Amino acid sequence: MYRIKQIPEDFIVEEQIELDFDEDGKYTYFQLDKKSCNTEDAIISISKKLRIPRNAFNYAGAKDKNALTKQCVSVRGSIRNFENNEIKVKVLGKGNKPILLGQLTKNKFNLIIRKVNERPEKISFIPNYFDDQRFGRNNLQIGLNILKKDFKNAAKSIEDKRTLEFLKNNPNNSIGAIRCIPFIILKMYINSVQSYIFNEALNILIKENSKNLTKVDYKQGEFFFPKEFIEIENLPLISFDTIYSNSKLENIYNEILNNNNLTKNNFIIRSISNITPHGDLRNAFVEVEDLNISELYDDELNKNKNKIKIDFSLSKGSYATVVIKSLFSK
Template sequence: MRMKIKVKPEDFIVEEDADLKLHKGGDYKIYLLRKRGFNTVDLLLRLSKKLDIPFSNFSYGGKKDRHAITTQHITIKDRKVFDTEEDSFNLRYIGDMQMPMEANLITGNRFKVVVRDLDEKEALKSKGEIGFVQEHGFINYFDDQRFGSFDREQGFIGEKILQSHHNIALKIYLTGIHPEDKKAEKERKRYFFNNWGNWNECLKRAKTLFEKRAFRILSKKETNPFLTNILMLPREELSLFFSAFQSYLWNKLAERLLKAHCSETLLKYRGAYWEYLFYKTLQKGKLNYLRDLNLPTPSQNAEMPDALSERLYQEILTEHELKPSSFTLRKIRTAFFKSSPRNFLIIPMISLAEIEDDELYTGKKKLILEFKLPRGSYGTMLIKRLMAE
């Protein structure tokens, strides 16, 4: 079942709930940031320039999508108080804290979502799934937006770095084409891809500072030029590449466990890159087990909760030519793989589900949802589960 979300920013509203540790006179000023049309990092970079404050002084608990209206908490390490507003964002001072904003202060996120372009049968079927999902939950997969750096033809940058294939990792970084790339950027990346290895030709077409530095280093034929370039990548980007592959491995393990525990007919939803599988039914004993199951995100010291999870995890690592020790990056110190527990199953709190005529798509219906999820869970994944067939 296909549907449309985020047709306009008002169709996807996210409000962050947090347990703030307010302390008058603390070094960190805590703000409520409401935004639209920006992802969190890009907006903080803009605020850094606007307020003339180093980007490193900004902290946040989670990245929020640019294709939505979102409200979240950030801290700025500065004695001054800044209240600022533009058409696309509003920054409002709340108080002081003795610590920066971080993920473990977030208690959950509240969502208001409009799902569009549904026929009446689809809308009724999706609404009809809510009772089951509220009682039995859904698998807590990482969703498509986590995998923006994935290249369909070449794979994950993080995976190639773990395998010490620095040449391929750099190639993906410099040639991987993404939907948001402008026409000139796509053409330049295709040129780099087709001329990979002809460094002088690539250098002639290089435009960004990183491209020029990278191809200059490669053209000089220095020792380990590919690793040298990888080490020049910003820490924030490297962390994103690592977390993308880490999340992919977690999803793969969750899917294998699903198949092992639920042999009944599975539901499917086709995402941007691959299919997501969900259980259609779940016995009470399985529900109790899976509801309490926590799977760590892969790293050197990740400890699986039981023998089955460990066996499946080791199988997945072997398929990717990896071992637990592979996650120790001795040559890269700017970013690393950190393991954290993640619930296998999430039970949402759905407070509203209404079907109305869709004013944007003639003759179609829209499903209006309001719900709350724990920190780190994706509202879009709940929607995929409701739409799965």
């Protein structure tokens, strides 16, 4: 079985984003280089070290813990250059707007895959699945509990010092405990449910439209990779206001919702401000751009094994690990 992310240097991600600079702007843009921590943990560390409120920071997309990553972050006000063993802050300039979630255009990946036996064949597309990183350790269950208004179990499942401390002092105020979590993290819990439902719908449509496919496990179930491109329309990221393009798609989504004891109305969340999600569409398939696959090299970390270098770009919101799963699926 191949291995990824054996060391952080095996997985290098560089965010591609366009920024409008203005030397009189009230926001400072900086490049965040990090390893061995996720984006949110890095921001919290910077916040504490430089004594800047966490809610002053914004970024376009969360980056994985087990990787070397480069991304742009905005902070309200000023910040200085800063560096430790895991994090480097490099000021880029000022602007008038904060960076918004989803603002990036694409991500460029430089990967080393270890313990491989052969060079995979090139691919030009992947099903646009959300992979394990989207779901974290228990994001999906927390999100489901919030949507079902089971705030007690949602709060208990959140492994965060702020929530635990609040519950210790206010054991009957589960909603208050949940509100201790940064907005961007609360959104991730709800987004994980939308992502799971999208994956399940895409699975159903791929299996209906292709007989030549391979199956790969992931934490929430299975992925199916067709050998040929399939014309599947953009699929909804479900919300209370989702309008389906046809009755077949509506039936598919309703079946998935029913299996999880949900309806569209569950996505209206009045008890916690501003986390009711809005509906959107996501490509069912996405292009793997500028894919380069090296020859096999001796793997210095695994005796008598080979490694391979793979470079490519993906549009925002798509997962490099899905590319790897597709390349090495049999």
